[in-house]
Amino acid sequence: MKKGWLMICLGIAAISLIIVPPTAVFAQGKGPIKIGFISPLSGGMAANGKDMLTGIELYLEEIGYQAAGRKIELLVEDDEANPATGLTKTRKLVEKDGVHLMTGGLMASTAYALAPYIDSKEIPTTYPIMAADDITQRKIPKWIIRTGWASSQPHQPFGEYAYNVLKFRKVSVIAYDFAFGWECVGGFQKVFEDSGGKVLQKIWVPLTAQDFSPYLAQISKDADAVFAVFSGRLTIQFTKQYKEFGLKAKIPLIGGGTVTDEHALPSMGDEAIGIITPLHYSEVLDNPANKKFVKAFREKVKKAASYYSEGTYTGARWIVEAIKAINGDVENRGKFMDALRKVDLKDVPRGPMKLDNYGNPIQNIYIRKVEKKGGELQNTVIHTYPMVSQFWKYKAEEFLKQPVYSREYPPLKP
């Protein structure tokens, strides 16, 4: 019997050691500044997630993991592109590791999942990639700013460009059937139709699609152009099948920014040449900051720099500027958050950027056309819309009165 009690005592001791935190965790002195980072590092979105991780690591390496005299510690967690896991991992980073700031995340759904929790814990947070419109429009969280983009932001000016410059009048749409796809399409459709054009049809493709044939067969013969929104595996497959169907020769292909983003572009063949897309970044932007970034990035991982990696690279710079502005006093969360809102950068790879009153960057939008130079596909910039807001030319108050872009909004015109 004695042995049993001994075992119980040992068990308790062991469990207490694991579970009860040492008091040091509570009494935070001026240790390192802890930045919590989540992105998909396993599963179907892992390639994008790893680009994101490399981006933030690259910038922190550049500054030697030091800012305002304090060390910076990066804590990385895998969210599997699953919003529920993202929330669980964020909770771990905040409550167990005591991070001073949260950043990262890929899927729009993760953006909405984290927001209520972040606000309840009052943790300064930046979204360098997650583009869900309403995070900076109708459901603005107090403790989150965006250093990336809103899904509809580049596609609104592109609607005007497609009508005025490319002279398209009737466009068919084929896109992802979830919030990101709807918002990209919504922005394009709204401005394209306000300019005088007409969207003939919207074909929604589930994320799990294996073959585009049934969807491509539905594309109207009357269309002047096809506007597509995909990314990753699906964009590579889509552009390929678009050509195989003989559509490329008949109807020009335009699309959302991720369709020809550099995360997928090197895996595409000549079928990608000529596709026109808008985004706030291109790997071949001609400025010193971008040249330095692309060179360092290519040396580090031997692959093209995508907007995902530029997003977290610039996102990290944004965070560090805020840390410098408050002399490293990140424990004062309110002050840290204010500083994050006030950062104004002129010389990041994507060009100048600053935040609007809703926490979304105002930045250049580039219209890019895929060309082959030196044996490599690239997004050549053919036009620049300087300092575009998420509301385009509309008044913010009026813009916010319309519902968020969705599968049903804007509706197709008869």
Place this chain on the structure above:
Amino acid sequence: MKDLLASKTRTIALSLAFLVLVLMPPFYSSYWITLLTQMLIYGILAMSLDILIGYTGLSSFGHAGFFGASAYVVAILSTRYKMGFVSCLVGGIGVATAISMIFGLLVAHATGVYFLIITLALGMVLWGLAFRWVTMTGGDNGISGIPRPDLGLPLSLKDPLTYYYMILVFFLVCLILMAIYVRSPFGHSLKGIRESESRMRVLGYHTWLHKYLSYVSAAAFGSVAGVLWAYFDGFISPYNMDLTASIEIILMVILGGPGTLVGPALGAGIIVFLKNFISAYTQRWLLILGTIYILTILYAPQGLVNLIRDWLKGGEKKTELKGIV
């Protein structure tokens, strides 16, 4: 001697569980409390599936569907209609049970691999509904901002510790109810169906009805976990009820030991812990988790609890479970 050892192990296990779950939580940090809360909620879910897998011998690949259905009901009722805890609890369990009553009509005649495929398809139907019925469920974005319930007590359930104890009460109530259920004459007839359905039929049992009720009751208990999860996480999305989620619950049951109730709860605890813990140290954490699953299937297909039991009995009688894996 062996019996003494066995009873002693039981005492030790129980007192350890009591200490870790009841006495010690006020001393844990909030992160560990939320982790324990997750373990208990998934514990309820895994135990509910054990009614099907362990006691009736039917592997359901769509169990996460009921978890998700009740969680969605709570999310919709509490965020859109501002309903209180009791109506959400009743609504969540009610809707999920009603769905299982309809689904049960389709699955209860099947066994083995046919049962597995039909439940898989029906689970995907619920997932598809959550994904595509955007006006109701928010689609891929899910529903966030579910407030913690206000029970009108002086204690706030926003505090992780208070909420934890509430979940613990639910866990124990469910455990006791399920234990009574599987030990009842009805539970024994379920075991009979597990061992040989044709023999039970010859003995005059209405096996279709038994399987139907087993399916419905598993869903009802599973939906309790869904309600608690919605309040705990404050967020629900189709990812909580996809195929991966359903398989994970099956693995919890198999790892812990089917047909033991506490086993699946233990399995749930281990898997939740591993998922949250290993991932902090390596990006290859899925590989480690996968290895653990394979080792379990190879060396302890009867589950941890049964493994320990057999070992205590000196390997005389191996627990055999037919037609489960």
